[in-house]
Amino acid sequence: MSGHRHQHAEHDAAAMFEAPSWEERYSGHESIWSGNPNAQLVSEVSGLTPGTALDVGCGEGGDVIWLARQGWRVTGADFSANGLARAARHAEEAGVADRAEWWQVDARTFAAGGRSYDLVTTHFLHPPDGRMVEVTRRLAEAVAPGGHLLVVGHAPSEVFEELAASHRGAMFLAEDLLPGLPDAFDVLVVEQRPRTMTREGVTVDVHDSTLLARRTDPRWS
Numbered sequence: 001m002s003g004h005r006h007q008h009a010e011h012d013a014a015a016m017f018e019a020p021s022w023e024e025r026y027s028g029h030e031s032i033w034s035g036n037p038n039a040q041l042v043s044e045v046s047g048l049t050p051g052t053a054l055d056v057g058c059g060e061g062g063d064v065i066w067l068a069r070q071g072w073r074v075t076g077a078d079f080s081a082n083g084l085a086r087a088a089r090h091a092e093e094a095g096v097a098d099r100a101e102w103w104q105v106d107a108r109t110f111a112a113g114g115r116s117y118d119l120v121t122t123h124f125l126h127p128p129d130g131r132m133v134e135v136t137r138r139l140a141e142a143v144a145p146g147g148h149l150l151v152v153g154h155a156p157s158e159v160f161e162e163l164a165a166s167h168r169g170a171m172f173l174a175e176d177l178l179p180g181l182p183d184a185f186d187v188l189v190v191e192q193r194p195r196t197m198t199r200e201g202v203t204v205d206v207h208d209s210t211l212l213a214r215r216t217d218p219r220w221s
């Protein structure tokens with residue numbers, strides 16, 4: 001590929017991180033995601049007592065619906081209005097709309113603004129330019145005392161080698177996020193967990209970077 005074409009392709013790939021690109025992806029009729037809850041969410045949250053939850057980058061709402069079915073009151077947040085509309089429709093169809101609400105917000109700039117949740121979670125939200133640390137810091141601010149923060153994303157892997165540099169660069173290891181975690185948190189899980197996934201019809205082995213932390217509760221410390 002010529003230098004110019006390469007730059008052009010990289011520019012297009014970088015644009016895929018932004019809201020207009022997600023709006024377009026969610027504008028059709030076909031679901032993009034399976035609707036099944038994410039594996040690390042099920043594994044880490046099944047044992048928690050349900051309360052209030054915030055799922056940032058909720059997409060079509062698969063995790064929101066699973067959480068609502070477990071008894072959580074869930075706010076699904078995403079910067080795509082089309083994604084949120086799909087998620088709301090899916091929650092309605094699943095009969096959990098009364099346990100879900102929706103918030104259109106960019107994870108890179110959102111402020112908890114006095115809201116707090118017993119669980120704040122995000123799966124496979126990959127802001128470019130290493131901004132996941134800042135996103136982690138913002139998400140942590142929204143966690144109530146005694147509550148949990150669960151951040152999951154793709155670990156870099158040779159499976160993703162053909163992706164654009166900006167996409168590969170947006171992947172992270174769980175330990176990369178630790179600088180975004182305030183002192184008031186105890187780290188419970190920081191690891192890359194193996195998982196198989198189907199990509200373009202092929203089953204591949206990948207790792208989910210998984211950070212789980214609990215905010216200390218001053219009443220009990």
Ligand SMILES: C[S@@+](CC[C@H](N)C(=O)[O-])C[C@H]1O[C@@H](n2cnc3c(N)ncnc32)[C@H](O)[C@@H]1O
Binds near residue numbers: 017078
């Ligand atoms: C790969 S999808 C994952 C959806 C869902 N969490 C799941 O695991 O099925 C990433 C989602 O994050 C949203 N997203 C990406 N960047 C975002 C940002 N900066 N702020 C809010 N949402 C964002 C996209 O609109 C998309 O719905």
